[in-house]
Amino acid sequence: MAKITAGVGSSHVPLLGVAVDQGKDRDDYFGPIFAGYDWTREWEKNEKPDVVVLVYNDHASYFDMNIVPTFAIGCAERFGICDEGWGPRPVPDVEGHPDLAWHIAQSLILDDFDMTIINKMDVDHGLTVPLSMMFDKPAKWPCKVIPLAVNVVTYPVPSGNRCWALGEAIKKAVESFPEDLNVQIWGTGGMSHQLQGPRAGLLNREWDNRFLDMLESDNDDVRHIQHIEYLRETGSEGIEMVMWLIMRGALGKTVKTLHRHYHIPCSNTAIGHIVLEPAD
């Protein structure tokens, strides 16, 4: 039986990808950010996940305004790397797991989640930066990846409550897959940041850390935070944090925190990272 063995939360700021690609990840600016991922890189080497369900959003890279899926699951064998305007990142292509992806897709649809199925897609920094943060620069990514793309750009985006429930349904789907697989789920994006308008540059260390505390808790209060609170407190792009709730919802009631890291700033953004293990 397949099993979700851990959940990882991480920011996916594009500049972190640039830092890795250009070898600046240990300089004075980026060093403290990457130091907070050293623990996780060692841990991942031992954990050796077979598959990561990677929750992220496309930033007008592969999707434009013609199609805006709320929840989309990548079922392809392989995903290419997007050219986001300065050439694709020099990272390996991402290998999918069509058997598990299709199984999850079918199970979610039966569970009332009307998923969009994607059979061809390139992935942007939202997906590749977390891979670089967790695995550095391998010639080939050490696991298969099921991209789960969430619309967090065009409103209304899905509610935190709905994201949490989707996570619960993903857990159920994975656990009904017959093959023995070590599956992790990652929620990415955030934390506080605003990239637009006169209020650009807003960060909220206190709120972000309260959010991390809530993820560690064994109650589910965090799922009920409304969009307007994310927008007021964490900036217009802080809404990406609803994607972390899909990860948290897939871990069950009680979790154990293995690692936690927070750093301000990276470009316009507050960096957050957490590693959780189901403890029910």
Added chain:
Amino acid sequence: MAEKPTQNIHEYLAEFEDIPGTRVYTAVRARKGYWINQFAMSMMQPENRERFKADQRAYLDEWDISEEAKQALLRRDYNALLDMGGNVYFLSKLFSADGIPFAEACSTMTDMTWPEYRQMMLDGGRSPEGNRSIRENLAAAAAAAQNKA
């Protein structure tokens, strides 16, 4: 799972307009800015970037974009473009065509210079204090004026 009360869409959207210095990318904005954003998307192809750089006005004239928006695009007036339904993830394709870092482009939407903005970020970013609600700010200003009087 607890039954969730249904949310009134009008109240939900109205609240977004109460956030200072912020344009939430609602359906109304997405519809209004459709071609601005699709134009910006076109900057992802190198051939298009070259044609745009060779003659910006001529390239913009190929798109169904208002004269006002074309002028704002030529001026790189990103706040005006947000008002016309532009979205920052789309507009960022224009920042990168211009070779400008994302954070520098963000600074042009604020009342700060790029070095001032960069320093603010290094110092911990913009505080949410006084930046949460237009309504609350007006009420606080009115209360302060009354105390003075």
